[in-house]
Amino acid sequence: MPQPWSKPLEVDRLSRGAAALDFDVELTQLPRLSSRAEVIGGSVHGTVRFARKSGRAVADVTLEGAARLTCQRCMQPMTLPLSAHVQVALLSSADEASTLEDAFEPVLAPEGRISVAELIEEEVLLSLPIVPMHVEDGQCPSSGAQSATGDAPADAVTQRPFARLGELLNQK
Numbered sequence: 001m002p003q004p005w006s007k008p009l010e011v012d013r014l015s016r017g018a019a020a021l022d023f024d025v026e027l028t029q030l031p032r033l034s035s036r037a038e039v040i041g042g043s044v045h046g047t048v049r050f051a052r053k054s055g056r057a058v059a060d061v062t063l064e065g066a067a068r069l070t071c072q073r074c075m076q077p078m079t080l081p082l083s084a085h086v087q088v089a090l091l092s093s094a095d096e097a098s099t100l101e102d103a104f105e106p107v108l109a110p111e112g113r114i115s116v117a118e119l120i121e122e123e124v125l126l127s128l129p130i131v132p133m134h135v136e137d138g139q140c141p142s143s144g145a146q147s148a149t150g151d152a153p154a155d156a157v158t159q160r161p162f163a164r165l166g167e168l169l170n171q172k
């Protein structure tokens with residue numbers, strides 16, 4: 001049975017109704033995250049609030065949680081805190097991106113549909129370091145240690161949500 005966060009949502013209807021949807025998603029259940037071998041667990045929870053702005057469907061997305069990653073230096077598990085707040089404009093085609101206000105990140109909702117999973121997946125992907133490692137001052141657990149409690153610093157979280165999609169849209 002499909003999870004509620006995996007269902008395509010009707011953006012127009014939800015934005016007109018100012019719907020708010022709570023989610024709690026295991027990271028390994030998100031397709032694009034599960035394809036990254038260093039993502040071994042963790043989850044995010046938060047809320048998507050739909051609204052209308054200048055006749056357009058927008059969504060306010062907040063998420064918090066943590067990713068369990070394999071440190072690429074010591075190959076032990078590590079935890080990366082995740083916290084993000086982004087306002088997105090839901091576009092049915094990339095052509096609409098040129099008329100966007102700066103405060104909104106463009107997100108494509110083909111045929112007016114997008115799932116909560118698609119909304120948060122990009123955000124989480126952009127928050128992950130390219131090469132996850134325990135904090136840089138050499139805090140990998142010594143070999144054989146099983147505690148593996150080292151956490152990456154919170155400021156490793158990127159402040160550029162949806163940057164990759166923005167680049168794609170600008171390539172026209």
Ligand SMILES: [Zn+2]
Pocket residue numbers: 071072073074075076133134139140141
């Ligand atoms: Zn390490």
